[in-house]
Amino acid sequence: MCIVLSLTTIAQQTKAPIEKEKWHWGNPNKQDTASGYAQTLKVGDVLYISGTVSTTLDEAGVKRLYSGLERSLKQYGLTFQHVVKENLYTTDIEAMKQLNDVRKQFYKGDFPAATWVQITRLFMPEAKLEVELVAHFPKQ
Structure with missing residues (x-):
């Protein structure tokens, strides 16, 4: 039994970290080191979008926000679908x-699982x- 435990320990110590592919609005570091x-962070066939x-709850503000999310998706050849x-x-x-109809236009009738939460404030006080997203890459 000692041999099995020591082999398991060795196997756990030699596991490589997961591969992460990052993108951050054209930043050469591919991340914001200040914050x-x-x-975005791609791991396997999943894309996580921060x-x-x-700063406004109006049609223009919602369109800008979802257009920014669309830009993040497009960096990897993905869409809201x-x-x-x-x-x-x-x-x-x-x-x-x-303003939900503005949001729904981006999904074109193919809606994701969604959670909406009201909070008192966000990281940026203004x-x-x-909105954050999780997207999957199609199987090759």
Whole structure:
């Protein structure tokens, strides 16, 4: 039994870290080192997109925010039809409900699993809306 345990320990110590591919708005470091995050992170066939914010809860602000998310998806050749999960955080859920048709245009009828949460504030105090996504790459 000692041999098995020691082999297991050796195997655990030699595991390579996961491969991560990052993108951050054209930043050569591919991440924001001041705040400590990357806009996108690809691991295997999954793309994680960090929260994108809007400082206004109006049609223009929601369109800008989802256009930014679309830009993140396009960096990897994906669209909103590859999105499987959306987390939305807002300081005014009722205002966002009124703007849901703007959001839905980006999904073109193919909606992801979604969670909407009203909060008191976001990381940027002036932000009113933040949306993060998880997308999957199609099987090759």
